[in-house]
Amino acid sequence: MTVVDSMLISMLVAATPLIFAATGLAYAERSGVLNIGIEGIMLVSASVGFTAAVYFQNIIVGVIAALVVGFLFGLVMSIFAVYLKVDQTVMGIGFWLAGQGLSSYFWWATIYPLGEGVSVTPFQPIIIPGLSEIPIIGAFMNQNVMTYGAIALAIISLYILRRTSFGLRVRAVGENPWGTNLLGVNVSRTRCICMIISGLFGGLAGSFYTLGTTGIWADNITSGAGFIAIAIIKLASWNPVWSIFGSLIFSFFISIQFQLQLTTEIPFELLLTLPYIVSIGILVFIPKVRKSKPKSLGIPFEGG
Amino acid sequence: MKYENYLYSGLAILLAVFLGGLLSLMVGFDVLLVYRYLIQGSIGTLWGFFNTADRWVVFVLIGLSMVIPFKMRIWTLGAEGQIYMGALAATYIFTLYPSYANIIVCSMAAILLGGLWGIIAGILKIKFDADEIVTTLFMNYIAIFITGYFVGPEGSLRDTSQAGNQSLPIPYNLDLLTGALIVLILAFLLYFLMTRTTIGYEIRALGSNPQAAEYAGMKRNRLVMLAMAISGMIAGLSGVFLMTNITRILVIDFSPGYGYIGIGITMLADIHAIAVLPFAFFFSMLYSGGEYLNIRTGLPITFINTIMAMVIIFSLLKNNFRHAVAWSRRIYRDRQQVLTRIKQAISRSMDAIRQFPRSKEVAE
Numbered sequence: 001m002t003v004v005d006s007m008l009i010s011m012l013v014a015a016t017p018l019i020f021a022a023t024g025l026a027y028a029e030r031s032g033v034l035n036i037g038i039e040g041i042m043l044v045s046a047s048v049g050f051t052a053a054v055y056f057q058n059i060i061v062g063v064i065a066a067l068v069v070g071f072l073f074g075l076v077m078s079i080f081a082v083y084l085k086v087d088q089t090v091m092g093i094g095f096w097l098a099g100q101g102l103s104s105y106f107w108w109a110t111i112y113p114l115g116e117g118v119s120v121t122p123f124q125p126i127i128i129p130g131l132s133e134i135p136i137i138g139a140f141m142n143q144n145v146m147t148y149g150a151i152a153l154a155i156i157s158l159y160i161l162r163r164t165s166f167g168l169r170v171r172a173v174g175e176n177p178w179g180t181n182l183l184g185v186n187v188s189r190t191r192c193i194c195m196i197i198s199g200l201f202g203g204l205a206g207s208f209y210t211l212g213t214t215g216i217w218a219d220n221i222t223s224g225a226g227f228i229a230i231a232i233i234k235l236a237s238w239n240p241v242w243s244i245f246g247s248l249i250f251s252f253f254i255s256i257q258f259q260l261q262l263t264t265e266i267p268f269e270l271l272l273t274l275p276y277i278v279s280i281g282i283l284v285f286i287p288k289v290r291k292s293k294p295k296s297l298g299i300p301f302e303g304g
Numbered sequence: 305m306k307y308e309n310y311l312y313s314g315l316a317i318l319l320a321v322f323l324g325g326l327l328s329l330m331v332g333f334d335v336l337l338v339y340r341y342l343i344q345g346s347i348g349t350l351w352g353f354f355n356t357a358d359r360w361v362v363f364v365l366i367g368l369s370m371v372i373p374f375k376m377r378i379w380t381l382g383a384e385g386q387i388y389m390g391a392l393a394a395t396y397i398f399t400l401y402p403s404y405a406n407i408i409v410c411s412m413a414a415i416l417l418g419g420l421w422g423i424i425a426g427i428l429k430i431k432f433d434a435d436e437i438v439t440t441l442f443m444n445y446i447a448i449f450i451t452g453y454f455v456g457p458e459g460s461l462r463d464t465s466q467a468g469n470q471s472l473p474i475p476y477n478l479d480l481l482t483g484a485l486i487v488l489i490l491a492f493l494l495y496f497l498m499t500r501t502t503i504g505y506e507i508r509a510l511g512s513n514p515q516a517a518e519y520a521g522m523k524r525n526r527l528v529m530l531a532m533a534i535s536g537m538i539a540g541l542s543g544v545f546l547m548t549n550i551t552r553i554l555v556i557d558f559s560p561g562y563g564y565i566g567i568g569i570t571m572l573a574d575i576h577a578i579a580v581l582p583f584a585f586f587f588s589m590l591y592s593g594g595e596y597l598n599i600r601t602g603l604p605i606t607f608i609n610t611i612m613a614m615v616i617i618f619s620l621l622k623n624n625f626r627h628a629v630a631w632s633r634r635i636y637r638d639r640q641q642v643l644t645r646i647k648q649a650i651s652r653s654m655d656a657i658r659q660f661p662r663s664k665e666v667a668e
Binding site: 080105231276 | 439564567
């Protein structure tokens with residue numbers, strides 16, 4: 001296994017939660033609702049999923065618990081954003097902070113009394129025989145089930161958004177909710193469903209941090225990945241499949257930072273800033289006007 | 305000026321504190337005891353009261369730093385990073401140039417570096433249209449890691465006599481009265497700026513209707529830069545006060561998310577500079593009471609952070625109160641239908657779960 005291969009493997013691991021989160025955001029933002037609070041969903045589902053996995057000694061139960069948390073958060077957020085029509089940006093900030101507080105509080109209430117060093121065995125990589133020997137492509141055949149799932153779900157989501165009547169409704173609601181309402185589509189319900197779907201994806205993304213890679217919980221474990229996903233989906237022009245490549249760009253800088261920590265003399269605190277500096281740099285290069293930007297993004301639908 | 309908005313702010317606080325009580329109840333704490341400790345630790349004792357007042361100075365500054373950007377509907381989260389940069393600048397001056405340093409020089413350095421940190425986010429916003437939430441948040445992380453480098457083993461500000469990564473304790477003390485006076489003057493200055501000057505009028509116009517304001521010839525970019533710079537300066541100053549009054553030293557986690565409290569304060573205060581003063585006092589009570597609570601019962605400070613976040617969420621409802629009323633009225637009117645639908649959904653999913661193993665057996 002060459003350096004390039006091991007680099008690619010760690011890149012894909014770092015990219016998985018970003019792909020999940022960006023795909024979820026694609027649903028929410030295509031339907032015209034900003035979901036800045038996805039970072040909060042990820043944190044709470046990471047924490048709850050970890051606790052469920054520890055108590056039941058089963059990581060599948062952990063993932064299901066994370067999905068339930070994502071569903072509940074998506075439901076509450078959609079009530080606030082769609083039915084109560086609050087400012088979606090500030091609401092997202094509020095839910096992010098609430099998620100940060102709740103996740104750490106939940107950990108304190110459930111896992112902290114058990115003592116130090118509580119961990120679960122994360123998902124193991126499924127090595128596809130034969131194919132994983134090939135250079136470059138082999139890295140894609142050497143991942144755990146969640147990484148395969150992330151890529152598959154991104155492709156399926158693109159199909160749903162592009163080729164099904166539900167996807168057409170989602171995109172129409174994001175572009176022109178008033179016209180769509182006149183055609184008999186329930187705007188609020190469509191947006192609500194999209195928020196719940198993005199909550200479920202946020203749950204998957206969060207559970208990957210505790211159950212997919214490390215098997216432990218740390219405070220603020222996602223460290224801004226939800227916000228990186230917001231940048232990615234903008235970079236990928238709201239297309240889930242492009243977001244796979246966008247996530248790989250970001251994860252390259254996350255994983256090269258670990259390589260540099262081992263090989264160079266640069267203090268590690270300054271290397272830790274690298275992904276954030278790169279993210280800001282990439283945001284700068286996104287053109288100002290995007291043709292594919294949903295026209296009604298962030299605007300509550302009044303009337304109907 | 306709508307005074308009933310502050311009534312809703314009070315309701316939001318009550319709702320959040322009530323839900324926080326439920327959270328502690330779930331873990332098995334006595335809710336009334338939690339509230340009693342919160343009040344005892346914040347205003348019940350003399351020590352607690354001075355702790356609260358010290359925090360109040362810092363929190364008012366953090367709240368004021370967000371008034372102008374929020375009025376323009378720029379949702380900056382950068383206060384956290386600007387606090388770190390301000391404290392870092394002050395520490396740098398008094399550690400490396402002790403002969404020139406006093407509290408005024410240190411504060412100036414903090415204001416400059418905090419302002420610079422705000423201006424960077426402003427440039428990213430106006431030149432490249434980068435989402436200010438994402439950029440300011442990432443700049444917070446960058447600021448925290450830079451602080452970590454300077455107080456870390458290879459940094460120049462580390463106190464080598466201590467085992468942990470921390471700076472020398474700050475040798476200046478800010479009199480509480482002086483601090484309160486500075487804060488009050490600043491609040492009135494901001495109020496004056498927002499209500500009685502052309503700049504304030506333009507800021508308010510850009511916030512309420514950006515297209516019309518720009519059509520009327522207002523220079524949006526210049527005002528965005530001004531707002532971000534002032535916001536950064538005030539937040540940088542609060543970093544120095546946080547050090548002199550509360551933490552005394554610079555460490556990597558010296559602000560447990562205080563920068564984000566400003567969002568709650570400003571939203572509750574309906575983005576009004578004078579109204580920041582009482583709501584900042586509420587939050588300083590919450591946090592100094594939370595510290596006491598932590599000592600007495602072990603409830604972590606994240607518990608208080610959760611209450612703070614819920615305050616932000618509920619404070620949003622005050623502008624949308626009629627939606628909330630209409631929505632709950634509709635739910636109440638259709639309660640039978642809603643209940644039957646929920647029951648249907650539950651029974652349907654229960655059926656699906658019950659049939660799941662059977663269908664598997666059939667398949668086998």
